Amino acid sequence: MNRKPNIVLITTDTQRCDTLRCMGSEFALSPNLDRLAREGVLFTQAHTASPVCSPARTSLLTGMHTHIHGCIENGIDRGPGLPVFPDFLKEQGYFNIMVGKTHFGPVPESFDVVYTAVEKGADAQDSYAVYLEQFGIARTDPVIPEEHFLDGFLVNTAIEEIGKAAAAEDRPFFAYCSLVSPHDPIDPPGAWASLYDEVELPPLNYSAGEEETYPEPMRRLIGPLDDRERAHLGPGQARYFDSHCGVARYGEQDIEKLRRRYYGLAAYCDHQIGRLLDYIDRAGLRENTLVIFSSDHGQEYFDHGFNNKHNYHDASWRVPLILRQPGTLPENERRDYAV
Numbered sequence: 001m002n003r004k005p006n007i008v009l010i011t012t013d014t015q016r017c018d019t020l021r022c023m024g025s026e027f028a029l030s031p032n033l034d035r036l037a038r039e040g041v042l043f044t045q046a047h048t049a050s051p052v053c054s055p056a057r058t059s060l061l062t063g064m065h066t067h068i069h070g071c072i073e074n075g076i077d078r079g080p081g082l083p084v085f086p087d088f089l090k091e092q093g094y095f096n097i098m099v100g101k102t103h104f105g106p107v108p109e110s111f112d113v114v115y116t117a118v119e120k121g122a123d124a125q126d127s128y129a130v131y132l133e134q135f136g137i138a139r140t141d142p143v144i145p146e147e148h149f150l151d152g153f154l155v156n157t158a159i160e161e162i163g164k165a166a167a168a169e170d171r172p173f174f175a176y177c178s179l180v181s182p183h184d185p186i187d188p189p190g191a192w193a194s195l196y197d198e199v200e201l202p203p204l205n206y207s208a209g210e211e212e213t214y215p216e217p218m219r220r221l222i223g224p225l226d227d228r229e230r231a232h233l234g235p236g237q238a239r240y241f242d243s244h245c246g247v248a249r250y251g252e253q254d255i256e257k258l259r260r261r262y263y264g265l266a267a268y269c270d271h272q273i274g275r276l277l278d279y280i281d282r283a284g285l286r287e288n289t290l291v292i293f294s295s296d297h298g299q300e301y302f303d304h305g306f307n308n309k310h311n312y313h314d315a316s317w318r319v320p321l322i323l324r325q326p327g328t329l330p331e332n333e334r335r336d337y338a339v
Helices: 031-038 053-062 087-090 129-131 149-167 190-194 215-223 252-280
Strands: 005-014 041-047 094-099 114-115 173-178 238-244 248-251 288-294 318-324 333-335
Touching: 005 149, 005 252, 031 252, 031 288, 031 318, 053 087, 087 094, 087 149, 094 149, 114 149, 129 149, 149 173, 149 252, 190 252, 248 252
Parallel strands: 005 173, 005 288, 041 333, 094 114, 094 173
Antiparallel strands: 041 318, 238 248, 288 318
């Protein structure tokens, strides 16, 4: 290679490993990430530093465990003055691009281009809100047309900025494309909302009464269910700890609908990632670009009695991790632990 490799880091938010067929899921619809795995190295035992958004993302940014950088929960910033990896890339001559969700505290000044986005539906004046305004769409509108959906906008923006950086040809680039989905709200656009309607999903990973064996902090998350509370549960309803509304009640049909829409939203992300990969290949960047894909954490989606992520069950803690750089990394290789 004549120069240092470009680096494209793609992350999703709240993506379970069973949304990828290449990770062993028998029902997942994930052709683009499956292709990425065939073209690179897939780690089957990659684990997030924390099954919570901001701590996990701060660990990625700093390379430190949560108790070192200080962000141990959402809403807490990392400690001041900590080194972050974009700074080191900048020192090595990289042009740094940030597109999408940050949620790791202050954005490092070593990013040359920044387009930020927060959760869908939020009343925020971020880069996505500015984009929507030109089409007369409010960020808080309950339904966003598929052609203007958040993750599609982020991929379009990443492609545009990567194209500019590649055309300059004066230095390598690092592009961080941080998608917001399949984080809730679970709102797959268009036909993606019904993609899994006829797909047979496996039963929930839950054994009756297993919550009684959990450590006390986990039992506090689920909360006590006394006789008075039981009396208010309707037929077919179960009670789960929900990350946004505390203890909530869901019927079996509610659960199945949410699960199917979640996997549909993950498939939509796969489609958008495929667009970005196709662009990298078409632009002649394939051999000299290291592509990294992962997610910040997963979520239970009613496994083990949770609709939450604040736990170390496999669906919350283990994340997909795929690396590709043809001619430098092996192709179609599976490894276990990422060390």
